[in-house]
Amino acid sequence: MKTVLFVGAGRHQRRAIQRAKELGLRVAAVDRNPDAPGLGEADVRRVVDYADVEAVLKALDGLEVDGVLTVSADSAVPAVAAIAERLGLPGIGVETAHLMTHKVAMRRRLADAGVPQPRFAALRRLSERHRALDEVGVPAVLKPADSGGQRGIFRIESVDDIELHLHEALAVSPTNEAILEQFVDGTEMNGIVVARGGEQLPLTLSDRLRPPGVGFGVGWIHLYPATVYGHQLEESEHVATYAVRTLGLRNGIAFPQLIASPDGTVSVVECAARIPGGQMADLVRHAVGVDLVEVQIRFALGEEVPDELVVPRFRQPLAIRFLTAEPGPLPTGRVVGVGSLEKVLAFPGVVQADTYLQVGEVIRPVRLDGDRRGYVIATAPTNLEALERAEAAARLVDVEVE
Numbered sequence: 422m423k424t425v426l427f428v429g430a431g432r433h434q435r436r437a438i439q440r441a442k443e444l445g446l447r448v449a450a451v452d453r454n455p456d457a458p459g460l461g462e463a464d465v466r467r468v469v470d471y472a473d474v475e476a477v478l479k480a481l482d483g484l485e486v487d488g489v490l491t492v493s494a495d496s497a498v499p500a501v502a503a504i505a506e507r508l509g510l511p512g513i514g515v516e517t518a519h520l521m522t523h524k525v526a527m528r529r530r531l532a533d534a535g536v537p538q539p540r541f542a543a544l545r546r547l548s549e550r551h552r553a554l555d556e557v558g559v560p561a562v563l564k565p566a567d568s569g570g571q572r573g574i575f576r577i578e579s580v581d582d583i584e585l586h587l588h589e590a591l592a593v594s595p596t597n598e599a600i601l602e603q604f605v606d607g608t609e610m611n612g613i614v615v616a617r618g619g620e621q622l623p624l625t626l627s628d629r630l631r632p633p634g635v636g637f638g639v640g641w642i643h644l645y646p647a648t649v650y651g652h653q654l655e656e657s658e659h660v661a662t663y664a665v666r667t668l669g670l671r672n673g674i675a676f677p678q679l680i681a682s683p684d685g686t687v688s689v690v691e692c693a694a695r696i697p698g699g700q701m702a703d704l705v706r707h708a709v710g711v712d713l714v715e716v717q718i719r720f721a722l723g724e725e726v727p728d729e730l731v732v733p734r735f736r737q738p739l740a741i742r743f744l745t746a747e748p749g750p751l752p753t754g755r756v757v758g759v760g761s762l763e764k765v766l767a768f769p770g771v772v773q774a775d776t777y778l779q780v781g782e783v784i785r786p787v788r789l790d791g792d793r794r795g796y797v798i799a800t801a802p803t804n805l806e807a808l809e810r811a812e813a814a815a816r817l818v819d820v821e822v823e
């Protein structure tokens with residue numbers, strides 16, 4: 422029996438850990454939080470901060486591991502690569518892991534290869550704000566160089582805005598670095614590309630719709646297939662695969678994020694080296710019939726990934742509607758009761774739905790990924806009909822607040 426090590430054992434990892442066990446594997450998992458939901462599912466568990474690779478290796482104490490992986494956690498990607506190298510296991514390499522998690526390093530590499538992207542400038546201290554803004558212009562986006570989940574991201578209209586927010590952006594960067602980028606207008610898209618033996622197989626391209634206001638970075642609706650068409654669709658697929666190749670991913674799952682602008686151009690927002698969170702793995706499963714977790718486990722074990730596991734089996738239009746406060750379907754306030762999802766799940770076209778709401782928590786206006794408190798996935802003959810179904814079903818979610 423082979424053993425896989427999961428680095429990080431949060432909510433997203435839990436499902437993947439269950440899947441690994443279904444596939445007949447023994448699972449070891451590490452997380453610094455002793456209550457991480459995935460730890461309870463693992464056969465071997467260690468409470469340790471994965472940011473400290475030496476501590477993880479020590480905690481494993483000679484345990485025989487055949488593969489190492491993570492799901493959804495960007496911060497775990499460099500740790501997984503480092504552990505794989507130390508244990509002589511298959512991995513993406515520490516250099517590629519760095520290029521695919523550190524936004525400044527990524528932008529520099531993409532620029533060298535001529536990949537279309539916004540103007541950018543790196544900054545570490547306030548005194549650099551004028552230089553950075555001169556290089557980038559307004560409107561701009563300020564973000565930590567290496568964080569995720571929309572933490573520390575701000576829209577910037579003036580040098581005063583940088584003064585106001587740089588501290589927070591730097592505070593969430595483990596390397597204390599931020600990046601200022603030209604704000605790109607347009608339709609945002611998520612791509613899923615599987616790299617296998619140095620070749621890129623594009624699986625899905627879907628629209629990622631965002632709410633107006635401070636939550637401008639939060640994906641609150643996914644639509645498959647994406648709504649771009651013609652030349653811009655071809656360009657999007659080309660840019661997605663070219664970015665993955667440029668960053669050096671030879672075997673693994675890549676998550677390129679793009680913006681298609683009204684002038685017909687396509688720009689790269691970022692390109693991660695992992696299975697995305699936010700139900701994107703569910704999107705891929707329902708849309709094209711590919712199980713990304715199984716694919717990732719095979720890469721981690723160095724096993725062959727046959728066409729049957731990665732080539733789209735069908736193309737099913739769908740929509741994912743996240744449950745958020747206004748203008749989403751949830752009320753704001755302290756949760757006093759969450760009803761059953763029976764009616765939601767019975768709605769025509771609905772294939773999956775869940776809430777992560779707990780009685781006593783406060784539902785706030787949308788600002789971060791974490792303000793998404795559940796989702797509804799619906800299929801239909803077209804993506805727009807699927808969205809209508811998902812919206813209608815989401816209105817049946819029964820949440821009481823005070």
Ligand SMILES: Nc1ncnc2c1ncn2[C@@H]1O[C@H](COP(=O)(O)OP(=O)(O)O)[C@@H](O)[C@H]1O
Pocket residue numbers: 539562564568569570571572574602603604605606609631637638639678690691
């Ligand atoms: N340069 C940009 N122009 C327009 N929107 C952006 C830009 N950079 C980021 N965003 C928005 O913010 C979101 C989060 O930014 P991203 O760089 O992907 O950081 P994270 O690592 O938190 O996912 C993006 O998905 C996009 O919606």
Ligand SMILES: [Mg+2]
Pocket residue numbers: 570678691
């Ligand atoms: Mg992102």
